[in-house]
Amino acid sequence: MKRDVVVTSVAFAGAAVACSLVALRITRKIRTRTGLDPFAVPNGSSREKGADGRKAALVLTSHPDDESYFFAPTIQALKAANVETHLVCLSDGGAGGDGETRKKELLRVKELFELEGMCIVEAEDLMDGMTNAWPAKTVMTVLDEYTGGAPTTFDYVVTFDAGGVSGHLNHVCTYEGTKQWIEERKVSISSDRGGCPQVWVLETTNAARKLSGALDFATSYLESLIDSRRVFVPSASPMQVLKAVRLHASQFVWYRKIFVVFSRYTYMNTLRRID
Incomplete structure (x- = not known):
């Protein structure tokens, strides 16, 4: 019985990876033609961001492994x-008392x-916990400190939505703090804040969709076509994702092993713009 379960899981994982690779090829072509990629720079445009002309993004997460x-x-x-x-956690x-271990895992x-920058915040009012409500002001302060304009001016901030996955x-x-931060920044924007x-x-x-793996491709992609503020992003390498989660060895328990195989977030992301 156990062997049948293992074989079924492996077969599903293989099929999901294959679907993801096909999805990647299709969406690369379509996104290039339609301009759906929010991170692409149009041909002939100028990137006046930093000394090397590159755009910059800040990915804001709550915990190591997010x-x-x-x-x-x-x-x-x-x-x-x-x-x-850049990644800010x-x-x-x-x-669970394993903060030092988790920080080392995140460094790996x-x-x-190949992230250009990373910061792990350690603040008393941002303590990990299922019942710990984090003050929006503290999240906003972190964003202010990291996006102050020097040495990097950020073009994008990526974080959770109101459901937090x-x-x-x-x-x-994390979402609530980011939402309030961008709302206030839009009101009080000034040139020296970047x-x-x-x-x-x-x-x-x-x-159902969260645990459907690459099978959620069609629905997610069609949603991105309907809504101009929503973008579908397929994984360039599901195997790299699997390698990344395994580097968080202290958290890679049996139910997370199952989750990463069946999770749509291994194979794709859907991003929605809120600013």
């Missing part, structure tokens, strides 16, 4: 578009994705 389980396809897309990519994920993921309170508070970045949030889906 970037791998949820945001990996987006990070891959940013890197493929030659966008300078609002806690060390140390609710930084190297895997899993409904985790820390994820939801302008107003685009803010993209990772869409939460229902449980």
